[in-house]
Amino acid sequence: MASERRAVGESRATTKGVPVAALGLTKRFGTGSAEVIALDSVDLSIEAGEVVALMGPSGSGKSTLLHLIGAMDTPSAGSIRVGDVEVGALRGAEAARYRRSVGFVFQGFHLLAALSALDNVLAPLIPLREAREREEDATSLLDLVGLADRQRALPSELSGGEQQRVAVARALVNEPDLILADEPTGNLDSVNGTAVIELLLSLRAARGTTLVLATHDSALAERCDRVVRLTDGKVVA
């Protein structure tokens, strides 16, 4: 990571985080004897600008909850609101537009293999036909995550930690009010992990961005305002 990172948003317009509220939020996969209840009537309220760690064993529903908040999937029952938006009711173009307003750092990067680091950061903008105009912003985000000199590299030419940092830069390019990060430090050593934590926390400091992070990393969880624990799809604390 670059040693001199400016706070994200320092030279940008101030935005404000959005609140997130789940009520009776339920997600089932499969049917009959194969049915899995991934989320079981979850009630959760996250304030605008709050930084929340979702923790819990593998399979407890952390990724599922992030996917529902991010409109990557739809609830089986219950409500998920982000600001004024009833996210679970969004379909098609509305859902796509909403997704572009959210910064998502996926578990396992999801970088586009054929695109350079720079073009991966720009990828969320391509539907908006703004991408080329924003190349300077994408370059400064890559600088921010310490990859200024690897802009033209393909994901296959980057280490796991470097790919994770491209994924973080990509999540920031739309200047989102909400960032959802699924194990953002899961593939990083402690130095790069700490740098990613600092970067994400600097967003809240600079812009009041709401952050919801799924993690097994207690060092990351300690830096958050609050830990929400999931077990078997239920919030336990």
Ligand SMILES: Nc1ncnc2c1ncn2[C@@H]1O[C@H](COP(=O)(O)OP(=O)(O)OP(=O)(O)O)[C@@H](O)[C@H]1O
């Ligand atoms: N697309 C799917 N189809 C069927 N079952 C699924 C699907 N996605 C998740 N599940 C199941 O839902 C439950 C919750 O999964 P989820 O991925 O949310 O867990 P997690 O807490 O993120 O786990 P991990 O820490 O391993 O990432 C698990 O039992 C999982 O097998």
Ligand SMILES: [Mg+2]
């Ligand atoms: Mg997961």
